Amino acid sequence: QKEVEQNSGPLSVPEGAIASLNCTYSDRVSQSFFWYRQYSGKSPELIMSIYSNGDKEDGRFTAQLNKASQYVSLLIRDSQPSDSATYLCAVPYSSASKIIFGSGTRLSIRP
Amino acid sequence: EPEVTQTPSHQVTQMGQEVILRCVPISNHLYFYWYRQILGQKVEFLVSFYNNEISEKSEIFDDQFSVERPDGSNFTLKIRSTKLEDSAMYFCASVQRVTDTQYFGPGTRLTVL
Numbered sequence: 034q035k036e037v038e039q040n041s042g043p044l045s046v047p048e049g050a051i052a053s054l055n056c057t058y059s060d061r062v063s064q065s066f067f068w069y070r071q072y073s074g075k076s077p078e079l080i081m082s083i084y085s086n087g088d089k090e091d092g093r094f095t096a097q098l099n100k101a102s103q104y105v106s107l108l109i110r111d112s113q114p115s116d117s118a119t120y121l122c123a124v125p126y127s128s129a130s131k132i133i134f135g136s137g138t139r140l141s142i143r144p
Numbered sequence: 145e146p147e148v149t150q151t152p153s154h155q156v157t158q159m160g161q162e163v164i165l166r167c168v169p170i171s172n173h174l175y176f177y178w179y180r181q182i183l184g185q186k187v188e189f190l191v192s193f194y195n196n197e198i199s200e201k202s203e204i205f206d207d208q209f210s211v212e213r214p215d216g217s218n219f220t221l222k223i224r225s226t227k228l229e230d231s232a233m234y235f236c237a238s239v240q241r242v243t244d245t246q247y248f249g250p251g252t253r254l255t256v257l
Contacts, residue, residue, distance in 0.1 A: 067245065076235050076248040077187060121187065130242045131177065131200055134187040 035060050035126050039135035047143055052109040054138050056122030059103070066098060066105045067123040071137065077121055081107060112142045146170040148249035150236050156255045160225050165252045167219045167236030176219045177237040177246060178211065180204070187235070193219065194242075226256045 036059040046052040058066070065084050069077035083089045083096040083105065095108040109116055122135040149168045157163050169176050178190040192199040193211055210222045219238070223230055233253050237246040 065243075074233075074253075076233075076251045079245055079247065082245055123187075125246075127200055130175070130239075130246070131189040131192055131202075132179075132187075132246060133189065136186040 035124070035133050037122055037124050037133050037135040039120075039122050039138050041136055042139040043141050044138055045141045045143055046112050048112060048114060050112055052112045052116065052140055052142070054107040054109075054120050054122075054140065056105045056107075056135055057103055058105070058122075058124050060124070060126065061100075061103065063100075063103075063124050063126070065125050066096070067125075067132070068094075068096060068105075068107045069121040069123055069134075071119045071121055073119075077123075077134075109140075114142050114144060116140060117142045148236055148238055148247060150234075150249040150252050152252060153250065154253045154255070156257065157226055159228055159256055163223050163226055163254065165221045165223075165234050165236075165254070167221070167238075167249055168217055169219055169236065169238030170240075170247075171217075173238035173240045175199075175239045175242050176211075176213070178221045179235045179237065179248075180232040181235065181251075182229075182232045190221070190234075223254075226254075228256050230254060231256045 038057045068081040071077045081096040083098045089096045093110045097106045119137040121137045123132045151166045176193040181187045191201040191205045208224045233251045235251045236249040
């Protein structure tokens with residue numbers, strides 16, 4: 034059974050601080066990893082993808098991947114109230130690339 | 145920028161009724177997916193579709209579910225006899241190549257009474 038695990042939160046971070054979100058996955062052969070943001074009642078919105086070990090930065094977001102530890106994380110710098118959402122870690126599996134999602138971490142940015 | 149669209153945004157139905165949820169994938173995309181999300185739970189894969197046939201389906205996707213691409217633009221999910229537990233958000237996604245990132249439509253909220 035392919036699994037993607039996240040802490041459900043809520044994670045409360047003061048505005049302007051760094052939010053750190055973590056995810057582990059079960060399948061060692063996974064090659065692609067995604068972070069989606071989901072506002073309540075809305076569809077998942079892709080914010081980062083990462084394929085290689087190390088860090089990938091895009092604006093205020095940094096994804097970090099450690100394949101040996103089967104661990105992927107997302108850092109959000111200078112957190113804003115608009116970052117308050119549920120963050121979904123997602124890993125595609127199978128030749129048809131179905132995505133397995135984690136249960137999501139609810140992030141709350143407090144002013 | 146092209147987007148995946150879905151209709152209706154909200155569907156209310158009685159238990160036992162048939163529903164059809166519609167998706168218009170991005171025009172040059174070849175792979176299509178349905179996912180669902182029960183309120184408060186994780187997003188779950190239902191089915192993938194390529195070249196006019198199902199590529200893969202989950203355990204959730206039983207005989208009550210079917211998909212088709214009737215006219216080369218729409219991609220539909222049919223639930224033949226809805227149950228209370230089918231109440232969820234249903235998301236469609238499409239990609240041009242199977243290795244591409246999946247982008248999701250806005251979803252259809254299905255409420256079964």
